[in-house]
Amino acid sequence: MSSQGCGEVAEQLVSLDEPFGFASGAILPRLQIAYETYGELDAQRTNAILVCHALSGHHHAAGVRDSAPEPIGWWDNMIGPGKPIDTNRFFVVSSNNIGGCNGSSGPSSLNPETGKPYGRDFPQTRVEDWVEGQRLLADHLGIKRFAAVVGGSIGGMQALLWALRHPERVGAAVVIACPPRLTSQNIAFNEIARQAIIRDPNYAAGDYYDDEPPRRGLAVARMLGHVTYLSDADMERKFGRAQRSSGDGTGKIFQVESYLRHQGNKFSDRFDANTYLLMTRALDAFDPAADAGGDLIAALAPASAQFLVVSFEHDWRFPPERCRELVASLVAAGKLVSYAQLDAPGGHDAFLMDDPHYHAAVRGFLQRQVPA
Amino acid sequence: MSSQGCGEVAEQLVSLDEPFGFASGAILPRLQIAYETYGELDAQRTNAILVCHALSGHHHAAGVRDSAPEPIGWWDNMIGPGKPIDTNRFFVVSSNNIGGCNGSSGPSSLNPETGKPYGRDFPQTRVEDWVEGQRLLADHLGIKRFAAVVGGSIGGMQALLWALRHPERVGAAVVIACPPRLTSQNIAFNEIARQAIIRDPNYAAGDYYDDEPPRRGLAVARMLGHVTYLSDADMERKFGRAQRSSGDGTGKIFQVESYLRHQGNKFSDRFDANTYLLMTRALDAFDPAADAGGDLIAALAPASAQFLVVSFEHDWRFPPERCRELVASLVAAGKLVSYAQLDAPGGHDAFLMDDPHYHAAVRGFLQRQVPA
Numbered sequence A, B: 001m002s003s004q005g006c007g008e009v010a011e012q013l014v015s016l017d018e019p020f021g022f023a024s025g026a027i028l029p030r031l032q033i034a035y036e037t038y039g040e041l042d043a044q045r046t047n048a049i050l051v052c053h054a055l056s057g058h059h060h061a062a063g064v065r066d067s068a069p070e071p072i073g074w075w076d077n078m079i080g081p082g083k084p085i086d087t088n089r090f091f092v093v094s095s096n097n098i099g100g101c102n103g104s105s106g107p108s109s110l111n112p113e114t115g116k117p118y119g120r121d122f123p124q125t126r127v128e129d130w131v132e133g134q135r136l137l138a139d140h141l142g143i144k145r146f147a148a149v150v151g152g153s154i155g156g157m158q159a160l161l162w163a164l165r166h167p168e169r170v171g172a173a174v175v176i177a178c179p180p181r182l183t184s185q186n187i188a189f190n191e192i193a194r195q196a197i198i199r200d201p202n203y204a205a206g207d208y209y210d211d212e213p214p215r216r217g218l219a220v221a222r223m224l225g226h227v228t229y230l231s232d233a234d235m236e237r238k239f240g241r242a243q244r245s246s247g248d249g250t251g252k253i254f255q256v257e258s259y260l261r262h263q264g265n266k267f268s269d270r271f272d273a274n275t276y277l278l279m280t281r282a283l284d285a286f287d288p289a290a291d292a293g294g295d296l297i298a299a300l301a302p303a304s305a306q307f308l309v310v311s312f313e314h315d316w317r318f319p320p321e322r323c324r325e326l327v328a329s330l331v332a333a334g335k336l337v338s339y340a341q342l343d344a345p346g347g348h349d350a351f352l353m354d355d356p357h358y359h360a361a362v363r364g365f366l367q368r369q370v371p372a
Helices: A127-141 A154-165 A184-198 A201-206 A215-229 A232-238 A255-270 A273-285 A288-292 A296-300 A320-332 A348-352 A356-368 B127-141 B154-165 B184-198 B201-206 B215-229 B232-238 B255-270 B273-285 B288-292 B320-332 B348-352 B356-368
Strands: A012-016 A031-038 A048-052 A091-095 A148-152 A172-176 A243-245 A252-254 A306-312 A337-342 B012-016 B031-038 B048-052 B091-095 B148-152 B172-176 B243-245 B252-254 B306-312 B337-342
Touching (some): A012 A127, A031 A127, A048 A127, A091 A127, A127 A273, A148 A154, A154 A172, A172 A356, A184 A215, A184 A273, A184 B252, A201 A215, A215 A255, A215 A273, A215 B184, A232 B184, A243 A255, A252 A255, A252 B184, A288 A296, A296 A320, A306 A348, A306 A356, A320 A337, A337 A356, B012 B127, B048 B127, B048 B154, B127 B154, B127 B273, B148 B154, B154 B288, B172 B356, B184 B273, B201 B273, B215 B273, B215 B348, B252 B255, B306 B320, B306 B348, B337 B356
Parallel strands (some): A048 A091, A048 A148, A148 A172, B048 B148, B148 B172, B172 B306
Antiparallel strands (some): B031 B091, B243 B252
16 A cells, blocks of 8 residues: 555665675675665566665665664655555665665674774775675675666765666666765865764774764764755744753753754764764765766766656755756766756755655656566 | 055053943953054044954954964955055054954953953853944044944944944944844854864863863864855865875875865964854844844844945855845845945955955945045
8 A cells, every 4th residue: 555655674684705895905804784675576576676875874764663773764755655666566675885884884893803893994985885785785686687776865876886887787777966976065064074073082093882982073073964954945944043942051042053962962872983984985985987087978988777867956065056967977978867956845855855846756767667 | 555564563452440241241340352453543533444353353454463373464455555444544443352362351361250261151242242342442542433344254243233333433334245144054053163162072161271172173163164164166176176195194185174174273273162152152143133123124223324235156154145135124224335246256255355346345435435
């Protein structure tokens, strides 16, 4: 029934006993990947869609799982029976990225050589490594080709890279609110977040797992990230200059202050600081054009997928002009590309919301992708 | 000679032995104000211009003083013989704001009651208090009326408030890159900066003067502020995605990372964290319309000054639409107002740079303000 969503879902874990080679050359002796699936894989195994998560995301994308950071999946409005990524039709795979802190191997995982968490010894991961981990998972599940790979923000980077690295395994790529590379300003915000973490004395050069973690720095990092996900207009509508009691006897504070402190503290209770560092560095490094001498059009040549690119008018983190740069290069490279630039409420995080035009675009595009 | 600038300048200090009453009702038994002056006060004392500094500024606005945080004044391109604020014609007064850390009474000043720095016991200051301190300084200097009060960013807020609170003492107000109040997003960035400081363990609830100050938090706060002063395009031109050695054996980092770390560290060596907290809170609280029930036009009624409002196209901290809100309200209030919206390089910090159109606007406007 379309109104029920995916219902109770279960986390699955796969251990890949082959050593995993990172793009950097580093080797992990054993890789674990945590994932969830929604819907049924058809007999021909051709109806699979891979969903890729963003910076602070995880594999619990849809349905209800009480052991997840939030019981309801982060993209539950998008994925489910009758929803734009329709589980009546598609088998959806969602995995936690390598380097994450929600079940896949990452800095907080035990290093079998030392019996302690990897900490800063966990290899710096790139978007390429996430795609490679997802490829291994696809092999494990017997999926030779995804009908589509879908993601917003860094998830979009993974969808794009899938189309470039494994053209024979991707029917369509849905790249949402995602630029072809970060600007200097984007990198600057990530670096400030990292400095907030690294300069927290509890960070202890990344080896904090036996002690108090650098929650204060991570909370500041999250507050900063959070502001870049919202538009100025959204914040003005939501908070304006409204005030409230500080709750600690120091008089009144602006509601937006209280909101940010709450968001920062909540995040720092659930997320690993080393993962935050690693993921922001992966984001900064992402630059597929660099592999083609800076020529984005040439870099896009291998892709054979159909593309849907979506951008949001009020997204100032990765604004429409950055997404149009990707679209123009895809067109110039001779690819089939649909582009939707939407005046949806929300800034960058509009990609998580259920704007009807946005959902209609994703739904319409995916309906065309008939499982072969 | 117009090419020589103000030359060597001297800091001056005045102690006002009357208790100083803050807008909050708090009292300081004794107020000290540090200031500099450039040019000569004429016999009628009618050629004075007050220059107001911004968040991290101080009273060393022009000329050379080796004991200042930077030997060359921060607005040396604007103030001097033959410059837009022409010291051949005007007598320029520049004071350190109350609550500052460069000579005027502030959190790092000794509390005569305890013999220790005030720390967090220093009263929370508002823009109104800065104007009141400047009024006392004007009285001390025998200046009954300023030909103009000039400032950018928070300096502009002071210029505006002077025109509203002391209409008989202000001939003209030059309000540059300055909104009539902060948005929720503006406040959010300030709050993240404050949290970076407050969550630094060295902050010690503001009583850190006998120990290591919260340099790490202050550096992160400065990095964040700094990014909001630059435009995306500026940063892209200046740094792009260029990389350099990290200098610590950890491989390459983006140049923008190295730049931000350097800016943060440099600032945290010279600035007081309590002052940073106090000044950002004063900025957040600024809202002259609130005194008139939220009606900005009504709030502007008392002013009799001529206004010049300047905004910069690429300023995303206080963008032109925010400045035009002030202009439209001034016009609606029946005030004489000139408005220049400039496509100068630089973001918010364009107000510190020497764009020829910008300087021509200030020069032209001030030339009309004939000392009476």
